Amino acid sequence: MEEIYQPGSSVLHRLDPRFKTASLAMLSGLTTGIGSWGLLVDALGVLALMGLSRLTWRAYRPVFMVVFWLALFYGLTAGWVWNGWRIWEGHWSNAGLALAGMMTVRIALIFVLTRIFAAVTPPLEQGLGIAYFLGPLSRLTPKAADFALLLTLTLRFIPLLAEEAGLLWKARVVRGTLPNNWLLRLSDLAGLFPPLLLLTLRRAEEVAENLMARGYAPGRYRVVNLHKWSSQDSLALLVVCLWGYLMVWTNSI
Amino acid sequence: MYDLVINANNLSYGQILHDLNFTWYQGETIALMGPNGSGKSTLARLIAGLIEATAGYVEITAKGVPLKRGPYGRWHAVGLVGQHPRRQSIGASVAEELSFGLINLGLPNHEVKYQVREIIQAIGLEGKENQSPATLSGGERQRLVVAAVLAMKPQFVLFDEALSMLDIRSQERILALVHNMGKKAAKLWITHDPELARKADRLWLLQDGQLWDAGKPENVLNAPQLCQNFHIQNRCEGLEARIKRKTHKTGKTDKTESAIPESPALQWLDVEIENRLKLNKAVQAGEFIGIVGASGSGKSTLLESAIGLIAPSAGSIRVSGVRLNKKNLPAVRRNIRILLQEAGEYLLDRTVRQVIFWGEKGVDSVSERQYLERFDIDPVFLARSPETLSGGERQKVALAATLRTEPEVLLLDEPMLGLDAQGRKAMTRVIEELSSSLATLYVTHDLCEVLPYANRLWLVDKGQVVRDCEAEDWDRYREEFRKAGVRIPV
Numbered sequence: 001m002e003e004i005y006q007p008g009s010s011v012l013h014r015l016d017p018r019f020k021t022a023s024l025a026m027l028s029g030l031t032t033g034i035g036s037w038g039l040l041v042d043a044l045g046v047l048a049l050m051g052l053s054r055l056t057w058r059a060y061r062p063v064f065m066v067v068f069w070l071a072l073f074y075g076l077t078a079g080w081v082w083n084g085w086r087i088w089e090g091h092w093s094n095a096g097l098a099l100a101g102m103m104t105v106r107i108a109l110i111f112v113l114t115r116i117f118a119a120v121t122p123p124l125e126q127g128l129g130i131a132y133f134l135g136p137l138s139r140l141t142p143k144a145a146d147f148a149l150l151l152t153l154t155l156r157f158i159p160l161l162a163e164e165a166g167l168l169w170k171a172r173v174v175r176g177t178l179p180n181n182w183l184l185r186l187s188d189l190a191g192l193f194p195p196l197l198l199l200t201l202r203r204a205e206e207v208a209e210n211l212m213a214r215g216y217a218p219g220r221y222r223v224v225n226l227h228k229w230s231s232q233d234s235l236a237l238l239v240v241c242l243w244g245y246l247m248v249w250t251n252s253i
Numbered sequence: 254m255y256d257l258v259i260n261a262n263n264l265s266y267g268q269i270l271h272d273l274n275f276t277w278y279q280g281e282t283i284a285l286m287g288p289n290g291s292g293k294s295t296l297a298r299l300i301a302g303l304i305e306a307t308a309g310y311v312e313i314t315a316k317g318v319p320l321k322r323g324p325y326g327r328w329h330a331v332g333l334v335g336q337h338p339r340r341q342s343i344g345a346s347v348a349e350e351l352s353f354g355l356i357n358l359g360l361p362n363h364e365v366k367y368q369v370r371e372i373i374q375a376i377g378l379e380g381k382e383n384q385s386p387a388t389l390s391g392g393e394r395q396r397l398v399v400a401a402v403l404a405m406k407p408q409f410v411l412f413d414e415a416l417s418m419l420d421i422r423s424q425e426r427i428l429a430l431v432h433n434m435g436k437k438a439a440k441l442w443i444t445h446d447p448e449l450a451r452k453a454d455r456l457w458l459l460q461d462g463q464l465w466d467a468g469k470p471e472n473v474l475n476a477p478q479l480c481q482n483f484h485i486q487n488r489c490e491g492l493e494a495r496i497k498r499k500t501h502k503t504g505k506t507d508k509t510e511s512a513i514p515e516s517p518a519l520q521w522l523d524v525e526i527e528n529r530l531k532l533n534k535a536v537q538a539g540e541f542i543g544i545v546g547a548s549g550s551g552k553s554t555l556l557e558s559a560i561g562l563i564a565p566s567a568g569s570i571r572v573s574g575v576r577l578n579k580k581n582l583p584a585v586r587r588n589i590r591i592l593l594q595e596a597g598e599y600l601l602d603r604t605v606r607q608v609i610f611w612g613e614k615g616v617d618s619v620s621e622r623q624y625l626e627r628f629d630i631d632p633v634f635l636a637r638s639p640e641t642l643s644g645g646e647r648q649k650v651a652l653a654a655t656l657r658t659e660p661e662v663l664l665l666d667e668p669m670l671g672l673d674a675q676g677r678k679a680m681t682r683v684i685e686e687l688s689s690s691l692a693t694l695y696v697t698h699d700l701c702e703v704l705p706y707a708n709r710l711w712l713v714d715k716g717q718v719v720r721d722c723e724a725e726d727w728d729r730y731r732e733e734f735r736k737a738g739v740r741i742p743v
Contacts, residue, residue: 177583215357
């Protein structure tokens with residue numbers, strides 16, 4: 001199975017995570033509201049990003065699969081007009097098909113953009129990027145800061161739990177052979193869940209204690225990112241702004 | 254004398270601590286020792302304000318006036334560093350780890366960034382600011398956590414076995430960080446290590462829920478009877494006598510590479526495991542190999558490859574002459590057993606009986622008791638859940654379970670981690686009993702642990718055995734071991 005994040009050293013990998021998060025949000029937002037010319041500009045931009053990311057076609061396979069099924073669904077629901085109660089008695093509508101096509105293109109572009117973002121930004125940086133933009137909201141409500149902390153903690157906790165599960169599995173493997181009978185094997189494996197649950201609770205308690213030990217106070221969390229804003233980031237920002245502007249401008253033609 | 258003082262008045266916590274009274278002054282270093290399960294960590298958490306006392310109280314006074322507690326009933330004046338590097342980090346990145354506490358202190362962003370950059374430089378993690386702490390080595394990670402706690406400038410810091418998982422080089426670097434705190438800072442070291450305890454101004458002993466302020470550490474550490482009463486053991490206690498006993502029992506070993514018979518108990522033939530291990534070695538039946546080296550040098554990988562937990566990318570591993578492969582792994586694992594690092598943390602069953610006598614039916618209670626006696630495990634524990642035992646007791650249970658199948662090769666990955674003197678003695682007795690009949694590979698940071706039994710020593714560095722010597726000859730390579738971060742006998 002393909003990993004979501006694909007380590008690499010492309011330009012996109014090196015960009016500031018805050019910039020990547022903001023760009024994804026802006027471009028996705030614009031993609032939902034523009035017309036066919038805007039979508040064309042967007043598609044060209046996405047193609048350029050695909051090239052820059054140096055991801056293989058395999059990395060996009062799950063996206064294409066989902067888009068294919070969505071296209072089928074939209075095509076059938078919006079493109080096929082039935083006359084009576086029987087679904088197979090009807091005809092294709094050109095306007096409906098065009099609408100389905102537009103929706104599919106929009107969804108495909110957003111999905112591919114998100115796929116590229118996830119592939120070139122490590123999960124923890126994604127969390128930090130999102131948490132950074134929740135920062136201003138914490139002036140309105142401390143819950144925003146707590147939510148941002150929750151997000152980064154969750155992202156950190158998942159690999160820790162995976163590591164713990166791996167250690168439990170190791171402990172099980174070195175203890176003795178798994179039964180050959182698949183039912184017994186299943187029940188044997190199910191036996192690992194209670195200790196995993198206990199470990200999870202223990203680790204969660206430890207995290208809570210660590211937060212308290214570092215003087216955690218509700219609503220105070222802020223992301224401190226030492227990622228230095230480079231000239232590459234500035235250039236990328238310019239390009240994305242131009243891209244966004246072109247999408248909106250062509251829409252008005 | 255400094256201004257701040259921590260006072261405990263009739264402090265109690267459930268059945269663990271009873272009516273403790275003590276005073277801890279700013280600038281004072283205290284060592285806290287006591288058997289496993291005596292409540293040392295509970296006391297630390299009470300002082301740090303992480304848990305509430307069931308009776309009595311702890312207070313900090315500044316010139317006699319009690320300080321107000323901060324959020325969640327804590328004081329910023331108290332910091333706590335725990336044992337496990339892996340389980341203490343909060344931040345998604347190194348920078349975030351260091352900034353978390355500073356932000357909670359209310360410092361402005363530019364000040365936080367400035368301080369974080371300074372600290373990163375001071376602890377030698379430049380260029381790793383935006384990396385996840387998970388990508389750091391154990392030593393680096395513990396240094397990061399200590400720096401993150403110390404960045405909050407606490408006047409009292411509790412170190413709960415904070416050095417026990419580290420090699421000597423990493424320990425020295427942490428001690429240097431602590432030293433930089435200056436004389437004003439008070440430290441409390443929870444430890445089983447008398448060498449560390451000797452450096453304290455006062456020694457506290459905790460046993461059966463009672464705290465005894467023993468005054469100068471030498472008062473206790475130079476008194477063998479008191480040490481015995483409180484389960485304190487000098488690291489290399491009785492080492493010479495134990496080595497002599499071994500030599501008397503086995504004679505000086507004269508096994509060399511050329512004298513290896515056809516089918517060693519365990520053999521790595523030109524094995525390579527990615528970039529983690531490169532090995533071409535053999536272990537004879539009945540031989541005891543002490544494997545030492547710094548954290549992250551590849552010691553655990555070496556053990557795990559022997560039991561097929563990690564497959565080699567090149568070469569082969571042979572057990573009693575049979576090449577290890579997927580098909581024969583289950584059969585081989587009956588003869589090779591491994592005690593994983595922190596095995597006590599990963600006990601899989603509901604009761605201690607199920608853990609030790611896994612898959613066995615009809616074991617009578619007399620046999621059960623006899624078996625438990627060998628490991629100094631109280632039979633009362635049999636019906637209890639492993640969760641209810643202390644860390645040391647769980648480690649003994651794990652060893653008992655590991656040895657139940659009477660293997661031919663035994664792999665031990667830091668079995669003494671976190672054990673008090675009593676636990677160590679029980680473990681030592683079992684290992685001594687077994688060492689002549691089994692091929693044993695024992696991973697540790699401390700030469701004192703293996704010298705009494707080892708025939709040979711392997712020094713591992715960057716995934717390779719860089720020194721393979723007779724155990725008796727260790728002194729000739731003293732400097733090499735020391736430089737590699739191994740604790741050597743003093």
